Amino acid sequence: MGPRIATAFRRIVRTNVARARDHMPDIATDDPEGVHQTRVALRRLRSAVVLFRPSLGKTVPKPLETRLKTAAQALGTARDWDVFLQETLPSLLRDDDDRATAAPLLALAETTRKRARAAAKRALANKGLTGSLVQLERASGEFEDSSPxxxxxxxxxxxxxxxxxxxxxxxxxxxxxxxxxxxxxxxxxxxxxxxxxxxxxxxxxxxxxxxxxxxxxxxxxxxxxxxxxxxxxxxxxxxxxxxxxxxxxxxxxxxxxxxxxxxxxxxxxxxxxxxxxxx
Structure with missing residues (x-):
């Protein structure tokens, strides 16, 4: 018969809520991987809600979906600066002369990244991400659809x-x-x-x-x-x-x-x- 719709949705929610919770503390310590992994988990949760929406109906309220989207967006800017400084620029500026010429830009970018990370922390606190994850877990547990x-x-x-x-x-x-x-x-x-x-x-x-x-x-x-x-x-x-x-x-x-x-x-x-x- 294969997995049921409700069972599949609960598994996806459980897996990605756990992923977000595991990595949220890393955001507070300025670990770039915390921003990245939490954002990935939120994107997967939102994608699942959208995909299963015809069966979910009002089980997952629209305001909850919006809060998940807003939280992911709050992490997006910080993630962009992390990638810029830790992945993109190092791959492009490979010799000492390039790095010396780009030094003023690197310094300003680092200052901007710190501001973006601080803004992300404030946004997550203000949007109550932890409470949203709890609400989504509860909603998935109450969801009933035995269709294959x-x-x-x-x-x-x-x-x-x-x-x-x-x-x-x-x-x-x-x-x-x-x-x-x-x-x-x-x-x-x-x-x-x-x-x-x-x-x-x-x-x-x-x-x-x-x-x-x-x-x-x-x-x-x-x-x-x-x-x-x-x-x-x-x-x-x-x-x-x-x-x-x-x-x-x-x-x-x-x-x-x-x-x-x-x-x-x-x-x-x-x-x-x-x-x-x-x-």
């Missing part, structure tokens, strides 16, 4: 697949950073939906399709990080960062973006030609 998950799963996945193809088109890199972002989010939502339906379809085909989504999401995520880096760079320019440093970083970002776009196109075309395993 398999009765709904293919339709859910088909909708996610259709949205992805529409958002990305033939080339998700062809229409600018905003279009890339939309395609990347659609890809992420499809990946979550595929993960949520584990065990319903042929195991090998399921694993192969999920791996393809995961690898493409990583490539698109790296490209999106570069697009975000350009946005953060403009914020630093507005704060009168050293222009020589800004120009150097901008040049390195643009070059990396062109290279990254080429790396996305081939696996994207391969995915679009593939036959979804749930059909």
């Amino acid at each position: 998950l398999g009765d709904q799963a293919s339709d859910w996945l088909d909708r996610r697949w259709k949205t992805l193809r529409k958002r990305g088109g033939k080339d998700p890199t062809a229409h600018g950073a905003a279009a890339l972002h939309d395609a990347r989010i659609a890809l992420k939502k499809l990946r979550y939906a595929v993960e949520f339906t584990d065990g319903l379809y042929d195991r090998d085909a399921h694993a192969a399709f999920l791996l393809r989504l995961t690898e493409l999401q990583k490539s698109m995520g790296g490209l999106n990080d570069l697009a975000v880096a350009l946005e953060l760079l403009e914020k630093l320019r507005a704060a009168d960062v050293d222009e020589a440093a800004a120009k150097l970083v901008e040049k390195r970002i643009n070059r990396a973006y062109r290279d990254g776009a080429r790396e996305v196109r081939k696996p994207w075309r391969a995915l679009m030609r593939s036959e979804p395993h749930w059909r």
